[in-house]
Amino acid sequence: MVTLAFGTIVQILINEMTWLTEGPMGIKLPLPQILGSTASEFEYFWLVAILALLSMVVVDRFLKSQIGRAFEALRDSPIACDCMGVSVYRFKVIAFVISAGFAGLAGCLYAYSEQYISPNTYNNELAVLFLLAIIMGGRKSRTGAIIGAAIIVLLPKLLDDIHLFRIVASGIAILMFVGSVIAIGKQITTFKRIIVPLIGTVGLALFSFWLESIADWRLSIFGFMILLVVYYLQDGIVGFAKSFYLALSGKAKTARGGMSLEGVDDSVSFISNVGGKNIGGELLRVDSVLMQFGGLKALNNVDLSIKRGTIHGLIGPNGSGKSTMMNVLTGIYVPTAGNVLFADKSVVGRTSSDIALSGIARTFQNVQLFGEMTALQNIMVGLHHTFKSNLLEIALHLPRYLKEEREARSRGLALLKFVGLEDLANEEARNLPYGKQRLLEIARALALDPELLLLDEPAAGLTAPDIKELLRIIRKIRDSGITFILIEHHMDVVMSLCDTVSVLDFGQKIAEGKPAEVQADEKVIHAYLGT
Secondary structure, three states, rough: OOHHHHHHHHHHHHHHHHHHHHHHHEEEEOOOOOOOOOOHHHHEEEEEEHHHHHHHHHHHOOOOOOHHHHHHHHHHHHHHHHOOOOHHHHHHHHHHHHHHHHHHHHHHHHHHHHHHHHHOOOOHHHHHHHHHHHHHOOOOOHHHHHHHHHHHHHHHHOOHHHHHHHHHHHHHOOOOOOOOEEHHHHOOOHHHHHHHHHHHHHHHHHHHHHOOHHHHHHHHHHHHHHHHHHHHHOOHHHHHHHHHHHHHOOOOOOOOOOOOOOOOOOHHHHHHOOOOOOOOOEEEEEEEEEEEOOOOEEEEEEEEEEOOOEEEEEEEEOOOHHHHHHHOOOOOOOOEEEEEEOOOEEEEOOHHHHHHOEEEOOOOOOOOOOOOEEEHHHHHHHHHOOOOOOOOHHHOOOOHHHHHHHHHHHHHHHHHOOOOOHHOOOOOOHHHHHHHHHHHHHHHHHOOOOOOEEEOOOOOOOOOHHHHHHHHHHHHHOOOHHHHHHHEEOOHHHHOOEEEEEEEEOEEEEEEOOOHHHHOOHHHHHHHHOO
């Protein structure tokens, strides 16, 4: 709404600034000059075509770079994106700036082609058409955007010619009928799901032969066709075509771009080694933290001291404030009172992305992977901080960017190998078994080079073999000097891993000490463990 309102305000301003824009009268423009002479229509067409092709190449490179991965991660899970050191605010601004740059180029070329521009040339209706083009073609595909734009531009022209409209409508109906028969026969879909769009397309074809003139029905037919595509093809035309092909061929819908794992070094060397940094010294201190939501005190003057190189358990019944503490430590919540010191620096009031880059990484109670990205791409979002190349270097594929991309891919594959997921590098994260998703989340957190790793119920929902593998990985990470805060309900996991355990109940710390001491504490038994 703010974007639409801003566009309307700018249009009104341009309309009123007659000294600059000639107001409603608009501005007449000559054709641009190329090499000192006025461009002909033919020359101008090729200028636009070349610039369009270059723009598509640049956009493709952006989307396959760390910037494109950041955009996709932001779309899937803004909270996880921030906790991976990728600032949600910053990359929203970058997305708007890049989009505005290409829109400005397109508007400039359009103005010169028409040789006239006025405040009414660009309006909210045009913005809605652009949005429809993306939705129709497929919002996740550059090809989809091109196809959608072509449909939006050509469809009104198609509806001017009744004979051409009959041919196209009949062709769509035949394709729909044949596709429906194949899909039902292959058990890709059901008759119930396919019947409405099938009736709609066949009915449109029959309706076209009933019509004698299309003039009075153009808008209605236009709207009906768009409605069918938007409602029944939610991934757009390209997305539907890909899904249909994969279903027919029996191929799994995995991600993008296979990659050889040969020559990948042992991944342990790719984990940040902080073993020499004052093991046993205080890394994190929580001083009298109060987190209040209205009248509810989720954390009530809680104190914690986390030593370097240790695994500190945080246990308690559901609703005791454990995940709230995690959110306070990572900047998702700003505490009502109290302070949090990490490496002697306060993190209170800092953004989640800033805290993540300072050395605190986390996993989530409910898995927060970027589901439509591959396992490797998830890791590379965590490695975003290793990239220093700018937009120009990405667009031109300059050596620094290419070197950073190669190194990030090698390290990403090594981290996947470390957690045993190297064979699933090109699988979409949402398709992984739950236990593998948990391991992938840990690998992604390790990509941040953390000194402190927060694990929020990592063993929840795992089978016994998966838990055994998880314990092995956590111990191996701890051996490199990384400090842990572990929230867990599996007491056998807590007892076998933790050096110190703190217990929360109703937002207050009721006990702290060695695992065996805490397990025998009467308050803990009464509040959490039971008899």
